[in-house]
Amino acid sequence: QVQLEESGGGLVQAGGSLRLVCKGSGVSADSNSIHWYRQSPGKERVLVASVVAGSPSVSDFVKDRFSLSRDWKGDEVNLQMRNLEPEDSAVYICNARTPWGTEYWGQGTQVTVSS
Numbered sequence: 001q002v003q004l005e006e007s008g009g010g011l012v013q014a015g016g017s018l019r020l021v022c023k024g025s026g027v028s029a030d031s032n033s034i035h036w037y038r039q040s041p042g043k044e045r046v047l048v049a050s051v052v053a054g055s056p057s058v059s060d061f062v063k064d065r066f067s068l069s070r071d072w073k074g075d076e077v078n079l080q081m082r083n084l085e086p087e088d089s090a091v092y093i094c095n096a097r098t099p100w101g102t103e104y105w106g107q108g109t110q111v112t113v114s115s
Helices: none
Strands: 001-008 010-013 018-025 033-039 046-052 055-057 067-070 078-082 089-099 103-105 109-114
Touching: 001 067, 001 089, 001 103, 018 089, 018 109, 033 078, 046 067, 046 078, 055 067
Parallel strands: 010 109
Antiparallel strands: 001 018, 018 078, 033 046, 033 089, 046 055, 067 078, 089 103, 089 109
């Protein structure tokens, strides 16, 4: 059974940092793509960062502040967020996608950045 669990969210002041962790069971970044999305109230879900074929990438709109890493066992994908802005406030959600197109979603972790 595949499970994705996010952690590391919370309340932080503008300019602060957070490290989000997506821990997978039954799924590995070695053979699947892993993605971080975020969604704010009333807005569409937006792709923030991905690990595809083992290679990390970060969306352009946060590229200068966010970075992605994975542990050597491949079951954790970490999103390091620096210099956070109030506009970064959202629920951050982990997604895993198999080569056959099956998708799994975590419950999300709330990030709130105060000004």
